[in-house]
Amino acid sequence: MKIYNPQQLSELDKLTMSIKGISSLNLMETAAEKATTELLSILPSSTPVVVLCGMGNNAGDGFAIARLLNQQHYQVEVFWLKFADQLSADAQANYHRLPAEVKVTEIDETQTNFELSKQSNYIDCIFGVGLNRPMPKFVQAIIEDINQKKGLKIAIDVPSGMYAHQANKPNDIRFKTDLCLSFHAPKLSFFCSENAAFLNDFKVIDIGLVEDHNFSTPLTCHYITQNDLLKIYKPRQQFSHKGSFGHALLIGGNTGMHGSVILSAETALRSGVGKLSVHSNAITNQVLLTRQPEAMTTNIDEDLSLNLAEVLLKDFDAIGLGMGLGRTAEASEIVSTVFKNIQKPVLLDADALYVISKNEALRRQISPKSILTPHKGELKGLIGDWQTSYEMLDKVKAFSHKYNVIVVVKEAFTKVVCGDQVFINTTGNPALATAGSGDCLAGMITALMAQSYESLNAAILGVYLHGITADLALSQESQESFLASDISKFLGRAFKYFECEQN
Numbered sequence: 001m002k003i004y005n006p007q008q009l010s011e012l013d014k015l016t017m018s019i020k021g022i023s024s025l026n027l028m029e030t031a032a033e034k035a036t037t038e039l040l041s042i043l044p045s046s047t048p049v050v051v052l053c054g055m056g057n058n059a060g061d062g063f064a065i066a067r068l069l070n071q072q073h074y075q076v077e078v079f080w081l082k083f084a085d086q087l088s089a090d091a092q093a094n095y096h097r098l099p100a101e102v103k104v105t106e107i108d109e110t111q112t113n114f115e116l117s118k119q120s121n122y123i124d125c126i127f128g129v130g131l132n133r134p135m136p137k138f139v140q141a142i143i144e145d146i147n148q149k150k151g152l153k154i155a156i157d158v159p160s161g162m163y164a165h166q167a168n169k170p171n172d173i174r175f176k177t178d179l180c181l182s183f184h185a186p187k188l189s190f191f192c193s194e195n196a197a198f199l200n201d202f203k204v205i206d207i208g209l210v211e212d213h214n215f216s217t218p219l220t221c222h223y224i225t226q227n228d229l230l231k232i233y234k235p236r237q238q239f240s241h242k243g244s245f246g247h248a249l250l251i252g253g254n255t256g257m258h259g260s261v262i263l264s265a266e267t268a269l270r271s272g273v274g275k276l277s278v279h280s281n282a283i284t285n286q287v288l289l290t291r292q293p294e295a296m297t298t299n300i301d302e303d304l305s306l307n308l309a310e311v312l313l314k315d316f317d318a319i320g321l322g323m324g325l326g327r328t329a330e331a332s333e334i335v336s337t338v339f340k341n342i343q344k345p346v347l348l349d350a351d352a353l354y355v356i357s358k359n360e361a362l363r364r365q366i367s368p369k370s371i372l373t374p375h376k377g378e379l380k381g382l383i384g385d386w387q388t389s390y391e392m393l394d395k396v397k398a399f400s401h402k403y404n405v406i407v408v409v410k411e412a413f414t415k416v417v418c419g420d421q422v423f424i425n426t427t428g429n430p431a432l433a434t435a436g437s438g439d440c441l442a443g444m445i446t447a448l449m450a451q452s453y454e455s456l457n458a459a460i461l462g463v464y465l466h467g468i469t470a471d472l473a474l475s476q477e478s479q480e481s482f483l484a485s486d487i488s489k490f491l492g493r494a495f496k497y498f499e500c501e502q503n
């Protein structure tokens with residue numbers, strides 16, 4: 001699914017109106033009706049509802065929603081925050097359609113004395129995608145006041161105070177939203193960590209806008225859905241054999257971090273790789289083969305670098321490098337040996353990322369379309385620090401362009417960045433914030449690369465499946481008790497998501 005900026009949404013609006021021959025007021029009515037249908041299932045009819053309206057089309061939605069809720073016998077009051085001289089045309093039309101029973105309290109910067117009833121639920125229609133500068137002070141004060149209240153807080157399209165597609169300042173006031181009903185597509189800001197405290201959940205409301213359009217600025221943001229993945233997922237063919245699913249090599253698991261590459265190996269095997277070799281040391285080999293006899297080992301020495309060049313002569317279909325590799329001179333040598341001997345894309349995780357963050361010459365040797373899977377700390381080593389998620393994304397895009405790599409930014413709503421394109425993952429939960437979780441992801445993506453998934457598709461599919469394992473696990477585990485080793489246990493059920501849809 002695509003994510004649009006306000007300009008692109010307005011282009012879609014206009015195109016929809018011209019293709020379908022409907023007016024903007026009709027479109028607003030559809031939006032309000034669809035939002036109201038959702039609201040009816042969320043808001044108890046016994047509790048009064050306060051609809052906060054501004055001056056633009058978001059307010060137009062609000063006036064229409066107030067009317068529709070009133071028709072459903074809700075006790076509705078409108079708080080009209082008059083921060084401009086004139087309502088937009090469609091907002092005005094809907095203001096005039098308000099029935100007399102809906103009380104309207106007018107508020108502007110000169111008259112902010114108003115009573116909020118003790119028990120109300122709140123619908124925020126002050127600003128939508130049109131917010132383009134800091135809100136007037138009196139609007140901020142009212143939002144701050146309501147943020148302290150107990151009732152349910154639902155935002156229409158975008159929580160007021162949150163820019164849909166640009167960064168907020170850390171102290172900006174934003175409507176503290178339990179649920180945002182967002183038209184057509186989620187907005188990029190919903191996936192930015194600095195907005196997490198202001199948006200608990202969102203739901204996309206389809207208002208029948210057309211999809212395809214040559215936008216004046218190209219689309220760059222996507223929100224990964226199961227449907228998108230069905231186009232990527234490759235079901236197994238009847239006459240396939242283990243050779244059809246590639247031979248992957250994982251390199252890591254040095255002294256003190258033996259478990260990392262073992263976790264990667266388990267998830268790689270459970271992600272369908274045909275054959276798996278692990279290049280590690282004797283202790284790792286012993287534990288690995290006890291837990292996962294399907295894996296093969298390539299080294300018996302303590303030193304991982306000694307016979308590596310020779311091991312790499314074998315034509316592996318994919319290589320995953322860095323999990324528990326250590327931050328020693330030997331680690332640099334190993335990374336350098338892989339880069340010298342392998343022209344295919346590789347997956348770089350953990351200590352391999354540390355090594356390249358310290359060595360520009362090595363960064364320049366990374367094979368095109370390699371995948372980097374940094375967590376925030378590792379990412380800072382690669383791109384430097386940032387103030388906002390938007391700045392971070394810009395820096396990651398520049399890095400991705402410069403080195404021709406795909407960067408998987410691991411966080412809540414993991415982002416897969418390939419040049420200017422950003423793919424946002426929405427599966428997963430804080431259970432995944434546990435030691436070894438990243439090693440598992442690295443193993444999964446390496447296994448998918450070995451099965452001939454293109455790098456970008458392997459990264460997108462990998463992060464999606466990784467998240468689903470944790471979502472599925474919550475039926476049996478708590479977020480606290482979930483372990484990285486549980487990821488491989490739930491991978492079977494995660495893949496079934498695709499099998500069910502294929503049949």
Ligand SMILES: NC(=O)C1=CN([C@@H]2O[C@H](COP(=O)(O)OP(=O)(O)OC[C@H]3O[C@@H](n4cnc5c(N)ncnc54)[C@H](OP(=O)(O)O)[C@@H]3O)[C@@H](O)[C@H]2O)[C@H](O)CC1
Nearest residue numbers: 028031056057058127128129130131132133134135157183
């Ligand atoms: N396709 C859709 O998704 C549909 C969306 N609808 C709804 O319409 C809004 C967008 O409406 P819009 O009128 O463009 O914008 P807002 O209502 O968010 O804001 C109104 C205007 O306020 C001005 N503005 C912006 N920031 C400030 C500020 N800090 N202080 C004062 N005024 C401000 C700005 O105008 P300017 O000319 O002054 O810049 C805004 O235009 C969308 O979110 C949906 O809710 C339709 O109902 C259906 C289709």
Ligand SMILES: [K+]
Nearest residue numbers: 124127156158
């Ligand atoms: K809003």
